[in-house]
Amino acid sequence: MNDNLEGHRRRAMEAMDVHRAWPEDAAWVRDAVEALPRQGFAPDRLWDWDGHAYVPVDRGTDPYGWARLVYAGPYDAAITEITHARPSSSLSCTSVVASMLDALDIEPGHHVLELGTGTGWNAALLAHRVGPTGHVTSVEAAPDLAAGARATLTRAGLGDTVMVVVGDGAHGHHDTAPFDRAIATYAVDHVPWAWIRQLRPGGGLVFPWGRLGHFAVTVAADGRSATGWLQGLAQFMPARDTAPIPEFDEVRADRSADHEDLLARDITPLHTDRDLLWALRVAVPDVVYATDTDEDGVNAWIHDGARSWAVLTTLPDGRVRAGQGGPRRLVDELGAAWDAWDGDGRVRRWDHGITITAEEQFVWAGDPETGPRWTVSAPAGVTNG
Known part of the structure; x- marks a missing residue:
C-alpha cells in the first residue's frame, strides 16, 4: 500500500511539472505540498463517478482505487463528501490550490483567515508558509468536518498554528481579526463584506467567484474598497447553504x-x-x-x-x-x-477584474473606472456593512 501511494504521489508531482502548474514565483508552494502530501488529509472514504452515480471507494477495501482518487491528476479534485447524491466537499485539485496560494501572496508571520476548512489540507499548507510566528484561523460550517480537520492538523504538528472554528464562513471570524490575508475555498457569487472589513488595509483576499474562476483583490488604504484581477479558471463548490443548481x-x-x-x-x-x-x-x-x-x-x-x-x-x-x-x-x-x-474586441479573461465596496460590487474589463462593467447582485436579504 505504501509503495502504491508513493508511486501515485510521485506521478502526480511529475504531472504538475509537465503541465507547468507550479507557481514560478512561489517555490514555497511546492515545498509545502512535498512536506504535507494530500494522502495525509484524505478521509478513508472517497467517492468516484461510475457513469451513473457517485460510489464510495474505501481505503480499507480498495486501497489502490483510493490512492488513484487521492492523486488523480493536477486538475482533478478528490470528492470527500456526497449530499443528496451530489458532491458537497472535496480535496481540491493540486493545480488550483497552488494557483490560489500563489495569488494570496502570504509571508511568514502573516495572520490568515481561511473560509472552508474541509479536510484541513489547505490550512496545513497555509500554516507551513506562515510558520511559528504566524497564525491561521479556519472557519468550517460542518461540525464533523471541523472536528476531523482539527484532529488531522494536530497529528501533522500544526495544531498550535491553525485554529479551526465552527461557524458560517460568510461572517468571517471577528474575534481573531484583523487579518493580513484571507482565502475562501468555496465559491461565492457575492463577496461578504465581512471578509473585506476584517482585513487590514493593504491586505489581500483570494476567492472563487461564481464557480468558474478566482479573483485576488487588495484592500484599499482607507479600508473602504477592494479591487483586483482574475487569476484563473476552475469550477468550485458553492457555500453549503446554496441551493444546488438543477440539471x-x-x-x-x-x-x-x-x-x-x-x-x-x-x-x-x-x-x-x-x-x-x-x-x-x-x-x-x-x-x-x-x-x-x-x-x-x-x-x-x-x-x-x-x-x-x-x-x-x-x-x-x-x-x-x-x-x-x-x-x-x-x-x-x-x-x-x-x-x-x-x-468590445474579445477582451481576454485575464483583463477582467472586480471591485468590492460596502455598497456595490462589479466586475469590469480593462479598467475599473472606464471599462465596461457588470453589477454583481446581492442575494435576496443580504446586506453589507
Whole structure:
C-alpha cells in the first residue's frame, strides 16, 4: 500500500511539472505540498463517478482505487463528501490550490483567515508558509468536518498554528481579526463584506467567484474598497447553504421546444474558447450550459436553473438548429452577450477584474473606472456593512 501511494504521489508531482502548474514565483508552494502530501488529509472514504452515480471507494477495501482518487491528476479534485447524491466537499485539485496560494501572496508571520476548512489540507499548507510566528484561523460550517480537520492538523504538528472554528464562513471570524490575508475555498457569487472589513488595509483576499474562476483583490488604504484581477479558471463548490443548481433535464422536464430556428453562427467556441466562456459567465451569470461534440460538431445544452432552456445542435451542413422553451429566449440572450464581447474586441479573461465596496460590487474589463462593467447582485436579504 505504501509503495502504491508513493508511486501515485510521485506521478502526480511529475504531472504538475509537465503541465507547468507550479507557481514560478512561489517555490514555497511546492515545498509545502512535498512536506504535507494530500494522502495525509484524505478521509478513508472517497467517492468516484461510475457513469451513473457517485460510489464510495474505501481505503480499507480498495486501497489502490483510493490512492488513484487521492492523486488523480493536477486538475482533478478528490470528492470527500456526497449530499443528496451530489458532491458537497472535496480535496481540491493540486493545480488550483497552488494557483490560489500563489495569488494570496502570504509571508511568514502573516495572520490568515481561511473560509472552508474541509479536510484541513489547505490550512496545513497555509500554516507551513506562515510558520511559528504566524497564525491561521479556519472557519468550517460542518461540525464533523471541523472536528476531523482539527484532529488531522494536530497529528501533522500544526495544531498550535491553525485554529479551526465552527461557524458560517460568510461572517468571517471577528474575534481573531484583523487579518493580513484571507482565502475562501468555496465559491461565492457575492463577496461578504465581512471578509473585506476584517482585513487590514493593504491586505489581500483570494476567492472563487461564481464557480468558474478566482479573483485576488487588495484592500484599499482607507479600508473602504477592494479591487483586483482574475487569476484563473476552475469550477468550485458553492457555500453549503446554496441551493444546488438543477440539471438540464430537470429544467426541461420533457417539454418540447416552443421556438426553433437555424443559426448561421459557428458554436465551436462555446466548447473551446475560455475567454468567451468567461465573458458569457460575466454577462449572463445565471445561465448554465454544457457542451459536447459528435461527428457533426459541437452541441450545447443551456438552462437558467428555473424554467427556460435551449438546445443547440450542429447539423452536417455546419448550420446550428436552436430549440428553446420557457419564458426566456436564452439563445438570444447568449447571442447578444457574444456579439457584445465581439464588439468590445474579445477582451481576454485575464483583463477582467472586480471591485468590492460596502455598497456595490462589479466586475469590469480593462479598467475599473472606464471599462465596461457588470453589477454583481446581492442575494435576496443580504446586506453589507
